[in-house]
Amino acid sequence: MFDLENIKTTFAFFDDWEDKYRFLIDLGKSVPALPTEFRVTDNLVRGCQSRVWLLGEYDTGHNQLKFQIDSDAHIVRGLIAIVLATFDGHSPNDIVAYDIEYLFDELDLMNHLSATRGNGLRALVKRINDTAYSYVPL
Amino acid sequence: MQMGEPYLGSRPEPMSFDTESVRSDFPLIVDSNLVYLDNAATTQKPRVVLDALRTYYETYNANVHRAAHNLSDKATEAFERARQILAKRINAERPHEVIWTSGTTEAINLVANCYAQSQLKEGDEVLISEMEHHSNIVPWQIACAQTGASLKAVRVKPDGVLDLDDFAALLGDATRIVAIAHVSNALGTINPIQQIIAQAHAHGAQVLVDGAQAAAHLNIDVQALGCDFYAFSGHKMYGPTGIGILYGKESLLDELPPWQTGGEMIEEVRLAATTYQSLPYKFEAGTPNIAGAIGFGTAIEYVDGLDGDSLIAHEKQLLESATAGLNAIEGVRIVGTAPEKGPVVSFLVDGSHPTDIGTLLDQQGVAVRTGHHCAMPLMEAFDIPGTVRASFSLYNRLSDVDRLIETVEKARSFV
Numbered sequence: 231m232f233d234l235e236n237i238k239t240t241f242a243f244f245d246d247w248e249d250k251y252r253f254l255i256d257l258g259k260s261v262p263a264l265p266t267e268f269r270v271t272d273n274l275v276r277g278c279q280s281r282v283w284l285l286g287e288y289d290t291g292h293n294q295l296k297f298q299i300d301s302d303a304h305i306v307r308g309l310i311a312i313v314l315a316t317f318d319g320h321s322p323n324d325i326v327a328y329d330i331e332y333l334f335d336e337l338d339l340m341n342h343l344s345a346t347r348g349n350g351l352r353a354l355v356k357r358i359n360d361t362a363y364s365y366v367p368l
Numbered sequence: 369m370q371m372g373e374p375y376l377g378s379r380p381e382p383m384s385f386d387t388e389s390v391r392s393d394f395p396l397i398v399d400s401n402l403v404y405l406d407n408a409a410t411t412q413k414p415r416v417v418l419d420a421l422r423t424y425y426e427t428y429n430a431n432v433h434r435a436a437h438n439l440s441d442k443a444t445e446a447f448e449r450a451r452q453i454l455a456k457r458i459n460a461e462r463p464h465e466v467i468w469t470s471g472t473t474e475a476i477n478l479v480a481n482c483y484a485q486s487q488l489k490e491g492d493e494v495l496i497s498e499m500e501h502h503s504n505i506v507p508w509q510i511a512c513a514q515t516g517a518s519l520k521a522v523r524v525k526p527d528g529v530l531d532l533d534d535f536a537a538l539l540g541d542a543t544r545i546v547a548i549a550h551v552s553n554a555l556g557t558i559n560p561i562q563q564i565i566a567q568a569h570a571h572g573a574q575v576l577v578d579g580a581q582a583a584a585h586l587n588i589d590v591q592a593l594g595c596d597f598y599a600f601s602g603h604k605m606y607g608p609t610g611i612g613i614l615y616g617k618e619s620l621l622d623e624l625p626p627w628q629t630g631g632e633m634i635e636e637v638r639l640a641a642t643t644y645q646s647l648p649y650k651f652e653a654g655t656p657n658i659a660g661a662i663g664f665g666t667a668i669e670y671v672d673g674l675d676g677d678s679l680i681a682h683e684k685q686l687l688e689s690a691t692a693g694l695n696a697i698e699g700v701r702i703v704g705t706a707p708e709k710g711p712v713v714s715f716l717v718d719g720s721h722p723t724d725i726g727t728l729l730d731q732q733g734v735a736v737r738t739g740h741h742c743a744m745p746l747m748e749a750f751d752i753p754g755t756v757r758a759s760f761s762l763y764n765r766l767s768d769v770d771r772l773i774e775t776v777e778k779a780r781s782f783v
Contacts, residue, residue: 247731255724255782279739279754280723302753303721304783305728 232257232315234333241337250338251305258307261314264300275357278350280306286361293321295362299354309342309351317358325362330355385682390674391763403734403768408553408581408712408759410603413667417607420666424659432658433632433649447658450665451648457668458598459589460615464647467614467621468656472580473503475599475614476547478651479576480507482624483545490516493542495573497522497530497559498749499552502742504578508547517544524749528555528704535564543573550582550598554741554755555704556687556712558586565594574620580604584761585683585710587676590615602660607667611660614651621647628653679762683711686760686769693773699780703755711760714741717776720783722756728779729756734772 237257244250264273264283275282280303287296297318299310316333317325334340342351391398393414404412424446430439432447448463455463469475488494494508498521512519520538523531539546546568551558565575576597579588584605590598597620601612616624626633626644630653635643644650671679690713694700699718717725726738739754740747747754758772 251728251731252782280721281753301721304724306721306723 232260232311232318234312234315237312237315238336251308254308255304256308257311258304258309261300261307261311262298264298268298269300275350275353277353278306279303280350282306282310282350282354284354284357286358288322288365294319295322295325295365297358301350305342306350309339310354312337312339313351313354313358317362322362322365326359326366385675385678385762387682387763387765391765393670394763397763401733403764403771405758405760405764405768405772406735406737407584407761407764408604408757409737410609411584411606411761412763413608414606414670416670417663417667421608421659421663424662429659431655443658446662446665447656450661453665453668453672454613455615457588457672458583458615459591461591462618465615465618465621467616467648467651468661469599469612469614470610470657471601471603471612472578472599473601473612475597475612476504476576476578477507478614478627479545479597479599479616479624480511480547481627484511484514486623486625488512488515488517488544491542492517492544493538493540494519495522495535495538495543495546495548495568496520497535497548498524499528499530499555499557499743499746500547500549501553501578501580502744504547504549505745521745522548524557524746526750527706528552528557529706530557530559532560532563536567539567539571539573541571543568543571545574545576547576547578549578549580550588551579551585551710551712552704552743552746553581553712554743554746554757555706555714556581556709556759557704557706558582558708558710560708561595562593569594581710581712584671585680587680596620602664602667605667606670607664608660611657611664613664618647621651626650626653630654632656674762682762683760686764686766687711687713689766689769690758690760690772693769694776697773697777697780700776703750703752712757713759714755714757715776716752716755717780717783720780722754724783725756725776725779728782729772729775732771732775732778734775736772 268285269283273283273285275284280301282301285298301307301310316330334343394412395415396412428439428442430443432444451466452463455466460466488511494512494517496505496508508519522538523534525531548559548564550561561577568575574596577595579598579600583600596617598615603609633645633650633653635645694702694715701716703714722738726736729736737757741757
């Protein structure tokens with residue numbers, strides 16, 4: 231759905247914050263909305279100022295993790311699009327091995343991963359990693 | 369991170385208050401293009417406070433009250449002088465009614481803990497309000513859980529004004545203590561605490577005032593207010609972090625048992641029994657935050673050196689200007705429109721989450737706070753996820769308000 235290489239290429243063109251954030255917000259608009267029945271406490275990612283819901287499903291046959299993620303904040307949805315482009319449909323092993331900090335650094339979005347920011351990106355990434363870990367063969 | 373362009377204000381600043389001179393006293397403010405509007409979280413520090421900390425550590429660092437040497441005498445004298453400065457600032461009758469704590473949170477915890485130990489019992493009631501900061505809720509929840517007392521919260525009206533009818537209805541002879549914010553951190557509402565105190569006293573209840581958001585913005589006179597306890601932090605009024613005070617009436621503090629125990633607070637320790645120091649040391653176990661207390665005293669002296677009335681007028685002007693500017697933006701809704709407010713404006717922008725606006729303002733070099741502001745029950749009562757909060761201080765200029773309005777307008781165009 232989201233192509234990471236496309237996102238990276240687009241980000242590389244931006245030389246001011248306005249273009250970058252307008253793109254990020256646009257990107258967020260294409261994240262499919264999570265149906266209301268899944269917007270429940272059990273699916274909430276704790277540690278977010280905005281609400282973030284995460285559903286993960288493991289496809290044994292293809293060894294793939296599929297994610298549905300949504301938020302009530304525009305910029306967080308944009309960040310979710312990047313997270314989906316990175317992790318959605320990948321194997322638990324690949325997810326665990328991937329260093330998303332490097333990606334966010336490259337996109338100059340590291341401030342969103344900071345522990346103080348409270349937008350939940352860090353908590354979201356941790357929960358995805360924890361989910362992936364639970365499916366990594368011992 | 370890219371910051372906003374340096375902003376050169378076009379509006380003349382009010383004559384009565386010399387903002388530019390004040391700004392030059394604050395290194396972080398004067399050397400920065402940042403528009404800092406998160407003063408309710410913590411204020412910046414004037415150079416005199418930084419110098420006081422440095423001078424203490426460089427020239428007379430010693431433990432207080434105990435040693436038999438000159439350096440300790442000097443540290444003790446400065447430490448106790450700071451207590452006197454604080455006592456005078458709030459018009460406490462006696463300096464030993466000022467207890468050093470690590471901040472407002474510890475001060476409230478001290479009282480709640482002592483009340484749980486010695487004052488509260490089953491059937492008693494503790495009265496707070498819906499607009500309290502978590503640090504004036506949770507200590508009382510625990511005190512009530514420990515004693516079987518019950519916790520009641522006064523409703524807040526949709527405009528952010530405390531519902532005084534509800535207060536009168538909830539207040540009763542079972543009420544042992546009313547714990548209430550002087551100024552709401554999330555909304556800015558100034559509560560009519562003098563009236564609240566009088567009504568509580570008429571029912572035999574004592575009153576603790578959480579003054580964290582008031583001390584830097586109002587002139588506090590604990591005797592005129594008649595409050596039993598008043599708590600505030602140093603770092604929200606130009607002092608260092610990790611220091612604050614609990615003011616308490618002597619007779620009440622004498623009655624309460626000690627809280628934390630250890631060195632400094634004892635008179636005589638025998639293995640069979642221990643007798644405690646008199647006030648204020650009974651409540652100051654362990655080596656205190658000496659540098660913090662001295663720095664706090666210096667911060668108070670700094671504020672005392674300014675004209676208090678024109679400072680209040682200056683901050684009021686900032687608030688009124690921000691309120692008018694935000695109200696003029698379509699889709700912006702101010703949360704908390706009480707007639708009496710401290711320099712805090714909380715708002716929401718239609719179709720966006722507070723964190724969106726906070727992030728977009730940050731990108732433009734404007735620092736605000738977003739979220740529930742540690743007042744989740746209030747956000748729940750208002751059925752909102754949180755707010756964007758801009759809070760002003762003496763070094764903010766009208767051009768900072770202009771910058772806020774411009775950046776909110778721009779942020780709105782994104783979402």
